[in-house]
Amino acid sequence: xxxxxxxxxxxxxxxxxxxxxxxxxxxxxxxxxxxxxxxxxxxxxxxxxxxxxxxxxxxxxxxxxxxxxxxxxxxxxxxxxxxxxxxxxxxxxxxxxxxxxxxxxxxxxxxxxxxxxxxxxxxxxxxxxxxxxxxxxxxxxxxxxxxxxxxxxxxxxxxxxxxxxxxxxxxxxxxxxxxxxxxxxxxxxxxxxxxxxxxxxxxxxxxxxxxxxxxxxxxxxxxxxxxxxxxxxxxxxxxxxxxxxxxxxxxxxxxxxxxxxxxxxxxxxxxxxxxxxxxxxxxxxxxxxxxxxxxxxxxxxxxxxxxxxxxxxxxxxxxxxxxxxxxxxxxxxxxxxxxxxxxxxxxxxxxxxxxxxxxxxxxxxxxxxxxxxxxxxxxxxxxxxxxx
Amino acid sequence: xxxxxxxxxxxxxxxxxxxxxxxxxxxxxxxxxxxxxxxxxxxxxxxxxxxxxxxxxxxxxxxxxxxxxxxxxxxxxxxxxxxxxxxxxxxxxxxxxxxxxxxxxxxxx
Ligand SMILES: Cc1cc2nc3c(=O)[nH]c(=O)nc-3n(C[C@H](O)[C@H](O)[C@H](O)COP(=O)(O)OP(=O)(O)OC[C@H]3O[C@@H](n4cnc5c(N)ncnc54)[C@H](O)[C@@H]3O)c2cc1C
Numbered sequence: 001x002x003x004x005x006x007x008x009x010x011x012x013x014x015x016x017x018x019x020x021x022x023x024x025x026x027x028x029x030x031x032x033x034x035x036x037x038x039x040x041x042x043x044x045x046x047x048x049x050x051x052x053x054x055x056x057x058x059x060x061x062x063x064x065x066x067x068x069x070x071x072x073x074x075x076x077x078x079x080x081x082x083x084x085x086x087x088x089x090x091x092x093x094x095x096x097x098x099x100x101x102x103x104x105x106x107x108x109x110x111x112x113x114x115x116x117x118x119x120x121x122x123x124x125x126x127x128x129x130x131x132x133x134x135x136x137x138x139x140x141x142x143x144x145x146x147x148x149x150x151x152x153x154x155x156x157x158x159x160x161x162x163x164x165x166x167x168x169x170x171x172x173x174x175x176x177x178x179x180x181x182x183x184x185x186x187x188x189x190x191x192x193x194x195x196x197x198x199x200x201x202x203x204x205x206x207x208x209x210x211x212x213x214x215x216x217x218x219x220x221x222x223x224x225x226x227x228x229x230x231x232x233x234x235x236x237x238x239x240x241x242x243x244x245x246x247x248x249x250x251x252x253x254x255x256x257x258x259x260x261x262x263x264x265x266x267x268x269x270x271x272x273x274x275x276x277x278x279x280x281x282x283x284x285x286x287x288x289x290x291x292x293x294x295x296x297x298x299x300x301x302x303x304x305x306x307x308x309x310x311x312x313x314x315x316x317x318x319x320x321x322x323x324x325x326x327x328x329x330x331x332x333x334x335x336x337x338x339x340x341x342x343x344x345x346x347x348x349x350x351x352x353x354x355x356x357x358x359x360x361x362x363x364x365x366x367x368x369x370x371x372x373x374x375x376x377x378x379x380x381x382x383x384x385x386x387x388x
Numbered sequence: 389x390x391x392x393x394x395x396x397x398x399x400x401x402x403x404x405x406x407x408x409x410x411x412x413x414x415x416x417x418x419x420x421x422x423x424x425x426x427x428x429x430x431x432x433x434x435x436x437x438x439x440x441x442x443x444x445x446x447x448x449x450x451x452x453x454x455x456x457x458x459x460x461x462x463x464x465x466x467x468x469x470x471x472x473x474x475x476x477x478x479x480x481x482x483x484x485x486x487x488x489x490x491x492x493x494x495x496x497x
Binding site: 038040045152156160229231232233254256259271272273275278279280281282283284285286292293294295296297298299300301 | 418425428429431434435436438465467468469472473474475476478479480481
């Protein structure tokens with residue numbers, strides 16, 4: 001048995017775990033990160049890199065906006081090339097009715113302070129994306145501060161910056177259980193490793209309930225596989241991140257095109273792609289962007305989504321178990337806001353309060369009988385989740 | 389690749405992505421201990437040939453650095469499609485029913 005001790009243990013070496021560890025290390029707090037496989041081995045190294053602000057639910061919008069401010073100087077801060085660019089994000093409306101909903105959404109976002117979103121006519125959309133086939137949309141919502149970045153570079157960047165500040169990252173080590181002393185967290189057990197800590201943050205995305213359920217805590221998230229295929233390097237074809245109602249594409253810094261499904265319903269996890277889904281997205285994307293027909297697909301892969309019951313993450317303390325913090329349920333958009341969410345979580349753990357309240361994301365909200373979902377609020381998740 | 393060619397650190401190991409031996413060695417020094425991780429650190433093997441040329445050299449470089457034998461260093465996982473295929477070819481299928489088969493593993497509550 002090997003025993004270790006830290007102020008804070010973080011389970012999960014994704015971008016959430018690594019960015020939180022980085023924030024804590026900057027405060028001089030001793031952190032150990034324990035990762036089952038290697039840093040960025042799951043969602044954080046497999047996503048499309050979209051940094052989207054538009055379409056956010058009211059409570060998430062200020063976080064996504066502040067994250068953009070951090071993205072702008074992140075390379076300098078971490079000493080990396082995250083390939084972050086503000087390319088804009090276009091979300092197509094396939095009918096007049098959808099366009100009306102986009103307009104309603106844009107108005108709400110503008111009212112909340114996002115000045116950079118507006119709804120375009122089809123003609124205007126095709127000015128932004130000349131490669132878009134005519135007649136495929138009635139217009140679309142366009143947000144100019146949105147963009148994309150390289151998920152691997154960013155997540156490795158946070159891990160390396162954290163390590164440089166003294167964070168110990170233990171890879172290839174699966175945490176088996178959370179150890180309690182009465183109702184307080186005592187540490188974790190991972191094989192023959194035991195790590196004691198004052199605070200434990202569980203940031204293991206789709207696998208959260210593996211560690212939470214034995215404590216009698218059930219987080220309402222559904223694991224779901226999402227997948228991407230990537231093409232060879234192409235000349236510039238689509239500048240913004242393009243979301244259609246069924247398929248998306250975004251062209252990376254190097255010129256490879258990522259293509260994925262906007263609303264996957266493949267409720268089992270896996271790091272390989274479902275070949276049927278690859279076929280379907282291939283068929284769908286060339287309906288929108290015919291110029292992609294001759295592009296060669298190099299690779300397709302899968303990654304996990306942790307879809308939460310209300311499309312918002314679960315962040316913060318878990319009442320009843322002192323010292324336990326959870327961060328999961330990112331519902332397919334956790335990469336974009338991670339720079340700020342990691343900061344908020346580190347403030348929450350290290351300072352006992354965060355610069356933006358995490359209250360809207362509390363785990364307890366699902367138990368509150370008076371919890372009301374505002375049916376009137378239209379956001380990205382509602383727009384794509386018609387079939388859920 | 390000829391043995392002598394790889395003595396020079398400027399030599400390109402991954403021709404598709406133009407990644408030099410030096411970049412690969414740096415990645416290995418920074419902890420990339422599998423062919424997969426070298427790919428994720430440097431892009432070596434992400435190109436059109438899917439690592440067919442460079443994987444074996446990378447495997448050997450990792451082995452050298454860690455004093456292991458090359459066959460102890462696993463290759464990258466082979467992701468479909470096994471050779472590059474045009475989007476129009478991939479998207480051209482007839483039997484819609486064949487697609488539904490193993491699609492939905494579990495209904496969302
Ligand atoms: C195909 C795809 C496309 C996406 N596109 C976007 C996008 O464009 N924009 C966006 O914002 N988001 C996107 N996402 C979502 C994004 O990837 C996630 O929200 C984000 O990466 C979540 O980070 P995380 O750190 O919570 O989870 P992860 O990166 O999944 O990290 C969790 C880690 O926990 C580890 N772990 C699990 N169990 C244990 C255990 N018992 N012990 C130790 N470690 C354990 C895992 O190995 C993993 O490394 C996409 C996701 C996918 C799959």
